[in-house]
Amino acid sequence: MAVPLTLTGLTNLSPISSILLLLTCYLLVKLLLVGRRPSNLPPGPRTLPILGNLHQMPGPHKIYKSFQDLGKKHGDIYTLMVGSSPLIMIQSPKIAKDLLDKRGANYSSRPSLYIFNEIASRGLRPVAMPYSPTWKMVHRINHNILNAKVSRAYGPYQTLESRQMLVDILDDGAQYKRHLQRFSNSISCQMVYGFRTLSWDDPRLQSVVQIFEEVCDLGVSIPAQMMDCYPILQRIPRSLLPVARAGMDIERRTTELFLERWLEGKKKTLDGSIMPCHAAALTGVQKEEGFSDEFASYLAGDIVEAGSSTTADQMLGFLMAMVTHPDVQKQAQQEIDAVVGRDRLPTLDDYDSLPYVRGCLKETLRWVPSITILIAHSPVKDDVYEGYKIPAGSSVILNVWALNMDPESFPDPRRFDPLRFKDETRSEHEIAVGNAGGLEDGKAPPRHNYLFGAGRRLCQGIHTAERSLFLAMACMLWAFDISTPDPDKIDTEDLRGGLAAVPAPFECIIKPRDEKRAEVVKREWQRMQDEFLDPVTKQWVRVPEDLKIKTYSGAESEGKEGKA
Template identity: 35%
Template sequence: MPSSVALGAAVLVTLALLLHTLLLQPSRIPKGARLPPGPKGKPIVGNLPDIPPHHSWLKFKSWADEYGPIFRLKIFGRNHVVVSTEKIANDLLRERGNLYSSREQLPMAAQLLSRNLRPLFLPYGELWRRGRKVMHTLTMHAAATSYQPAQIWESERMLHDLLRAPDKYELYFERYAGALVIRLGYGKRMETGEEPYAREILKVVRTVERVASPGQYLVDTFPILMYLPTWLAPFKREAARLNAAELKLFRELLYEVKDKMREGKGPKCFAKTFFEKQAEFGLSDDEGAYVIGTLFEAGAGTTAAALMSFVLCMCHSPEWQKKLQKEVDDVVGKDRLPEFEDIPQLPTVRAVAKETLRWRPVTAGGVPHELIKDDVYDGIFFPAGTSVHANQWAIHRDPELYPDPETFNPERWLSPKYPTYREPLDKFPNLQNYSAFGFGRRICPGQNIAENSIHILIARMAWATHISKKPGVDVPLYDYTTGFNVQPRPFAFDLKPRSAAKKTMIDTIWESNKDTDPLA
């Protein structure tokens, strides 16, 4: 019986794919327009066999070099377009955001795992807009500035521990990012980064990244498999288990704040703001739980990944570490740590941050947008339903915008001889609306908070520490994890205090501040 059902499903899938392929007839293409070029695929499966299961953006970059900055892929009859320059990505995803701001409803990630509640995967519509309003309220520039005391406190703890056990850098970077968002989201203090709820949240983050990665589940390629009964669909059982776990966690964190509010002890946090304005936001408890949970997902892994890439950059570019250290010493001196008020006078810090995200983007392949209506751009026709991939790896290697793109060179943000230079240098470079955070209406909502974190952490690490390769130990240029958010796999390096006096100062500061509440 199971084999006959599976065979029937396979036949239906094949018929559906053939029908889908036949829908895009030449007569549908407007006169004077053309389809994008692209690699020739195979019957029915299209280009799927040619796309690597991991780090597909590297292959997409080589195809862009061959076919141009807009090329087309076919995967089982579905249209995918990859864009490889910032101008084209902005022209489509920002300037035509009313058409290009939706998401393909991947059965496993969007429908089964997230139950159509996770804003990252929601289609462009009313529920997404309501959730986005909450995010904007919580993360806009004025709100982000009010969170700086928490970022200072967490950075002091990170420096203190990092100087004692640099081999635990992954834990401390993840704890900084996770503890910050837990504090901002739910008013909770994360002590070690290894609390059960902290590891559960990071597990949710990793699960989302894994489940949403291309090619992980057959049902995403063959959506008709959604019609299989649960007893015949192990992916449905897995998704139900994962969804139950993450929804339970999100609810517990949210209702913990609600219980404290009833007692008159509600901490200042995203969850409290949500409950105070819930009627205005027009979201149910579960919808709000996923909005706030998504802000954690957006901030925890990505900030930690950026810091790991920063360390990698310093290992490979010691000359830029010296420039960083000199700038911070000149502006700040030796008697205090850098503060947010110093950041406008630290253009090299900001340039190193921006170049790190260019050279080693966290979301290297981008998260695809879905086109909701037929469109023509520069004579090229895109049918409705096309998934548009802004390939950050290629965008950040456009030689016209980034000469000698494979070289880590923060000077491209500081010198007028480069096309990316902007002034005044007390404002630029910055990370506002930077392509590393996505495009258009789907740009990362937490970019203001992330920018503050990355700037203050790089400034403070440059002031306090010296990073170098271990003698005789190789540091790979690109050995990164898999998923749609990536970070360097663990590697060995040396990290030492720049002076005994600076280490003592950090110890003293931490000991005097560790029992305070920065958001009280």
């Protein structure tokens, strides 16, 4: 009787050799199963052994559109296997609301972000922290010193910076990008540290912008993703990995910059010379909570880092909208002229009286979001949605661009139309947390954008960001005509960057609408300098009487901010 060759071969092997052979076969099978999509996960494109869908991951150019196209093929919730790690993409407002908002407590963590969080941030950047007692403390602190009431108190800082921004553009309109960057950075620095940024040439401004761009790009780079997809790579000595060395260099420079600024603000707080700002409150927090200066420096620096770039980036999107939709610009200017007139500049008090300008703000956030894809959320516990399993620790990513470009929610989505929001009177925070805000039927409509995040990861600087954007847009429309030689040459869907997105360079010409307005801009800036700033240093020496330093109590209620 013939004996199968395989059994004969095994019979002739020694016991140890047989065990090694079987172990090798077992490990090979296990290896080939890496990258395979479990059947109970949301569907997705076909996978390859070991790679999963890594070979299908979009490149850096218009990644948000590539993910959107995959969603059109595989559904509003689909899975990409990146090695053995599931990446679950969401492209539906309903699913985003159901998971990230309504189940926000479970989706409040972050997946493993080895390069972004552990290497480039040493676990100290709040935006990248996983859910933990430390993150909960940060969330509580930020609510106390960044809530709507406190943000409104800092309106004078925003007003003064908007006046310098107008004068800077009036004097050198070709450098409008730098002037917008200084404007947003100076607001952030004044609110957080108590000092102004006088010029784009300030090396501290350039450092914070450069670091933010680098960490955002590094965090989504292919090498960084590989470290998360194949954790065994994390055992390689960091000195041998270029991506790890780059992360360590970013962390070193970040700590130096943040710590220098924090210690300066803390010293002024303790000696009583600081202007009203977050550092004054945070010094009290540190005394109560007992955390280190490095931790405090990242807590403060994270606010400045994000605020310095995203507001300026969003303003570039607004300018792109104005030059490609001149009819919208004209209508907005007509509204401002009717309400404000020619003899004064717009203020934050004009917010309720300028519904079309508010519509321009909300439509800008939808039409060209400065965050096209949210940083991944991660479930704390396994979840099930419509029969699909969403494993704890997996990456759940919301494609903001896809939601904003949904033709069912926004017909003709690439048309910039502020009238989409003509009946919307709620703030961005009220919209995000589902507050009906006095609507007739008492029911809040779906969110029109997720730019500021979702659930308990909702950006706590949302109040300040909205007010800064409104003021900057209203002032620029009041003072300037904004144009471009050939609007057809601008690709309005070409947004560049990693986690933060900015329109590709385009030609923009900014000129005063008339000489009278130019004189009003100059006069108002001079008045504010004379009233509030030191004539030599140009720093605040006097603030309005109602601008008080925020105190902190750990017993204060968190309220409902950032919660579903």
